[in-house]
Each structure stands twice: as C-alpha cells, then as structure tokens.
Amino acid sequence: MELRDQVALITGGSQGIGEAIAHKFAGAGARCAIIASSDLKKASKVARSAKHGAKAYVANVAKPTEVNKLVEQVIENFGRIDIVVNSAGVFYPTPAGETTTAEMHRMIDVNLKGTWNVVNAVVPHMKARGYGNIINLASAAGERGFPHYSIYCATKSGIIMMTRSLATELSRSGIHVNAIAPGNTTTPMNEDIRTNPELKPMLDFITMVTPSGRTYSTAEEMANIALFLASPVTGKPIYGAVITADEGLSAGLFVAS
Numbered sequence: 001m002e003l004r005d006q007v008a009l010i011t012g013g014s015q016g017i018g019e020a021i022a023h024k025f026a027g028a029g030a031r032c033a034i035i036a037s038s039d040l041k042k043a044s045k046v047a048r049s050a051k052h053g054a055k056a057y058v059a060n061v062a063k064p065t066e067v068n069k070l071v072e073q074v075i076e077n078f079g080r081i082d083i084v085v086n087s088a089g090v091f092y093p094t095p096a097g098e099t100t101t102a103e104m105h106r107m108i109d110v111n112l113k114g115t116w117n118v119v120n121a122v123v124p125h126m127k128a129r130g131y132g133n134i135i136n137l138a139s140a141a142g143e144r145g146f147p148h149y150s151i152y153c154a155t156k157s158g159i160i161m162m163t164r165s166l167a168t169e170l171s172r173s174g175i176h177v178n179a180i181a182p183g184n185t186t187t188p189m190n191e192d193i194r195t196n197p198e199l200k201p202m203l204d205f206i207t208m209v210t211p212s213g214r215t216y217s218t219a220e221e222m223a224n225i226a227l228f229l230a231s232p233v234t235g236k237p238i239y240g241a242v243i244t245a246d247e248g249l250s251a252g253l254f255v256a257s
Helices: 016-027 040-050 064-078 101-129 150-173 188-195 197-209 219-230
Strands: 007-011 031-036 055-058 083-086 132-137 175-182 242-245
Touching: 007 016, 007 064, 007 101, 016 031, 016 040, 016 083, 016 219, 031 040, 031 064, 040 055, 055 064, 064 101, 083 101, 083 219, 101 132, 101 150, 101 175, 132 150, 132 219, 150 175, 150 242, 175 219, 188 197, 219 242
Parallel strands: 007 031, 007 083, 031 055, 083 132, 132 175, 175 242
Antiparallel strands: none
C-alpha cells in the first residue's frame, strides 16, 4: 500500500490511461478524485469501481475558473491533495492547410493550457504543505514529429519542457514534477485506428515502424509507471524525468525487414 491515505487528483480519469491510473492508485491505498471533462456518470462509474473512497467530479481543464473551483472542492472533501495526474487531453489530426482555428485552439487549450491550469491551481496548496507529486501525461509524439499531427506534437512537446522547468522551480518546495511519454497505447482515443477497416493502412504502418513489434502498449502499463513515480519509495529521488514508454518507437529510425 505505497500510497496509503494519500489523495490523488486525476484529470481525464474517466477513461483510458487516467482510468487505469485511478484503479492502480486506489489499489495502492490512495483516495482518488476522478475528474471527467463533462460526463459525471462516467467519472462516477470509475469512482465506484476504484472504491477506497474515490469521488467523481466534472471540470473543463481549459477553463481556469472551473479548475480553481475543482481544486477547492477536492481539498474541502479530502482535506488535501498529495498527487496530481494531468491525463486530460484530446487527440485528432491537424493537417496543415486543412485545420480550423477552432480545432487548433481546442487542442492547445485542453492539452497544454489545461495541464498548466491544474498545476497553477494546486501548487500554492502543495507549497504550503511542503509536499506534492505532479505527473503529467506527455507523449512520444512530443519527442519526434508525426505527419498530420503537428499541433498535438507541439502541445506534448510543450508539456515535456513545462515538466522539466517546473521540476527545477519546485523541487526545493518538496514538489516532484515528472512526466510519462506514452507511445501508442490502447485507449478509446485511438479505437478508430485499431478497429476501422478504412484506417488499416495506418495501423499496418504503425506496426511496421514499431521496433518491439507490439503495436499498442496497455493503459495498465502506463499506470504502473505512474505508480512508480508517485510512490514515496521509488519516486523519491526523481525530479523532471520524462519516462518514454513507446515500444521503442522514438529510439531511432526503424523499418521492419
């Protein structure tokens, strides 16, 4: 029970990697605040299955006023926030010359500004307590370019640099800031690529260029990394790390023979 009685706020906790992290943390003894962007029923379902005193909330991380209110509510309900996992995000192609201004703004607002909004709201509380652990979800797409996803890549690259900069800023305050950079991971965000016959050429290409030959990692595997970073046992000396877990995709140029 490495996280016994710690309180974890998990954005994007109603599905995918965020949901897996909620279950993993609850199993390790944490009390989790499960945050959905708009669907309280989805967050409530995860909270019920995670158990261990988990509660469901709704907040649009792109809106600072909603985030500030959320942090206040979680502290009021649980007494404190020890861990924050910024897992909320959106993923869709943004090809140059074909992407609307609204699509561009939405991705930046949710992925990059949303991560910052949560950090900005929770850091004063963590500083006052002299303790905190922030885990941001970046992406292997933040470490190398992918055609048609330039805005997504840019937001995730921004999260990586934000993580490193915040770590240097906050470590003396007792606050750990680290990131996980998943590669292709089985979540609802990419179900279309995995199941739509029309997108099979893309799936075949991803499989071809993945060094391990395993096209998709699992959300639970990402949750294991999050637990490693959040644990006061294994994560104690880690500040500003970006753990890339992408089946070797970003290690270098690879084309299957």
